[in-house]
Amino acid sequence: MSLVPDPALFDKVVNLCKRRGFVFPSADIYGGFRSTYDYGPVGVLLLRNVKDAWWRSMVQLRHDVVGLDAAILSPPAIWEASGHLQNFADPLVDCRNCGERFRLDKLDDPDECPNCHAKGSFTEARQFNLMFKTYAGPVEGAGAEVYLRPETAQGMFVNFKNVLETSRKRPPFGIAQIGKSFRNEITPGNFVFRTREFEQMEMEYFVPPDDAPSWYEHWCNERMQWYRDLGIPADRLRLRAHDDDELSHYSVATSDVEFLFPWGWDELEGIANRTDFDLSQHAKASGESLDYFDQALGERYVPYVIEPAAGATRTAMAFVLAAYDEEEVSREGQGQGESRTVLRFHPRIAPYKVAVLPLSKKPELQVPATDVLAQLQPHFMCDYDETQAIGRRYRRQDELGTPYCVTVDFETPDDRAVTVRDRDTMAQDRVPIDGLLDHLGPKLT
Ligand code: GAP
Numbered sequence: 001m002s003l004v005p006d007p008a009l010f011d012k013v014v015n016l017c018k019r020r021g022f023v024f025p026s027a028d029i030y031g032g033f034r035s036t037y038d039y040g041p042v043g044v045l046l047l048r049n050v051k052d053a054w055w056r057s058m059v060q061l062r063h064d065v066v067g068l069d070a071a072i073l074s075p076p077a078i079w080e081a082s083g084h085l086q087n088f089a090d091p092l093v094d095c096r097n098c099g100e101r102f103r104l105d106k107l108d109d110p111d112e113c114p115n116c117h118a119k120g121s122f123t124e125a126r127q128f129n130l131m132f133k134t135y136a137g138p139v140e141g142a143g144a145e146v147y148l149r150p151e152t153a154q155g156m157f158v159n160f161k162n163v164l165e166t167s168r169k170r171p172p173f174g175i176a177q178i179g180k181s182f183r184n185e186i187t188p189g190n191f192v193f194r195t196r197e198f199e200q201m202e203m204e205y206f207v208p209p210d211d212a213p214s215w216y217e218h219w220c221n222e223r224m225q226w227y228r229d230l231g232i233p234a235d236r237l238r239l240r241a242h243d244d245d246e247l248s249h250y251s252v253a254t255s256d257v258e259f260l261f262p263w264g265w266d267e268l269e270g271i272a273n274r275t276d277f278d279l280s281q282h283a284k285a286s287g288e289s290l291d292y293f294d295q296a297l298g299e300r301y302v303p304y305v306i307e308p309a310a311g312a313t314r315t316a317m318a319f320v321l322a323a324y325d326e327e328e329v330s331r332e333g334q335g336q337g338e339s340r341t342v343l344r345f346h347p348r349i350a351p352y353k354v355a356v357l358p359l360s361k362k363p364e365l366q367v368p369a370t371d372v373l374a375q376l377q378p379h380f381m382c383d384y385d386e387t388q389a390i391g392r393r394y395r396r397q398d399e400l401g402t403p404y405c406v407t408v409d410f411e412t413p414d415d416r417a418v419t420v421r422d423r424d425t426m427a428q429d430r431v432p433i434d435g436l437l438d439h440l441g442p443k444l445t
Pocket of ligand 1: 009150151152153183185192193194195196197198199200204267268269270309310311312313315422
């Protein structure tokens with residue numbers, strides 16, 4: 001990926017994602033369903049690895065953050081108090097010429113329709129609430145309305161007291177959650193970048209009000225480092241502070257982690273200082289006290305919240321874009337030139353860590369190959385593939401981003417060794433089967 005936006009890369013990645021089983025259009029056999037996607041056998045591994053890496057860094061490796069998995073269906077009272085019923089809306093315009101609808105704030109030229117190029121054809125903007133409403137129980141109508149959550153965050157605010165009373169955590173501490181959120185986006189698009197159903201990875205970090213600015217800095221730095229540590233090049237990432245007129249209704253400071261997508265810089269994650277807005281609103285609306293008595297300070301306060309809020313599906317897409325590479329190589333075993341596409345994922349993100357490839361399906365190789373597979377599977381997600389020429393199998397694994405291929409060949413039954421091929425260098429090492437775990441383990445953690 002070059003340092004300027006690269007629209008051609010987008011088509012290549014979308015194509016690879018379908019061809020190799022990362023992402024399929026939802027309801028594909030019915031012609032697809034409106035910017036909705038399904039994660040295939042490889043995509044589901046990628047997405048799981050992204051979420052696991054986030055959970056590891058935000059929960060497992062810390063003593064001050066606990067997890068939660070709150071309900072997706074939620075009563076209007078939550079969204080009334082959070083301000084979403086009043087404020088979670090985008091300005092919607094219709095083109096009177098072609099009938100297409102757009103988000104006014106996302107138009108390059110607010111006077112020209114990007115679909116039919118008519119000028120001055122837009123209706124007056126009206127506020128369109130992005131929350132999906134449905135009904136709980138058999139009777140539709142007033143009193144039965146529920147909402148699909150548009151963010152996971154509120155589940156953590158309404159459980160603040162439960163967690164405080166049960167977890168023995170005290171501010172500064174955090175509650176983390178990964179899960180689906182739903183927004184009736186006016187203009188979904190750019191593949192899985194903006195969809196109506198998506199997954200978020202959010203953490204609400206509760207702090208004494210005076211400490212909020214320094215924790216905000218802390219989390220901006222931590223979150224930038226997370227992407228870098230997992231292989232996103234530093235020059236494809238930036239932190240951009242919101243201008244005052246961009247801030248959400250609950251925030252006094254927000255910075256976005258942005259990635260250089262094929263169409264330009266765009267948001268991966270927002271880190272916000274939400275003040276005591278949410279806890280105060282829920283305390284007022286529910287009648288429950290959501291403040292905290294700090295013994296050390298000798299004072300009672302409503303904690304401020306610093307929130308790093310990332311999109312799992314959007315981040316998975318950024319990992320694929322950052323990993324994508326094409327290069328000219330000599331054809332393995334034949335010396336002729338060919339080009340290969342390779343996803344250079346960090347091992348933690350790679351869907352499969354190892355592919356076991358017997359050179360033939362004959363029992364003399366199949367038996368040791370299944371032995372090798374059984375040795376590796378408890379430790380790593382492995383693929384197993386025994387058909388096609390070995391060169392084509394290597395190319396397939398390159399496109400899946402598998403860091404190591406283990407080839408079982410005709411010498412294996414005699415020397416009890418296999419060939420380990422490195423995805424990035426294509427170098428091959430002969431390794432005894434008994435030493436395989438020790439050889440691969442340190443490279444894959
Ligand atoms: N709780 C705060 C919050 O939800 P947000 O900036 O609206 O903040 C956080 O969302 C992250 O969720 C975004 O940075 C993005 O990665 C992801 N996200 C939001 N809307 C999305 C959509 N329609 N499709 C995919 N991901 C989305």
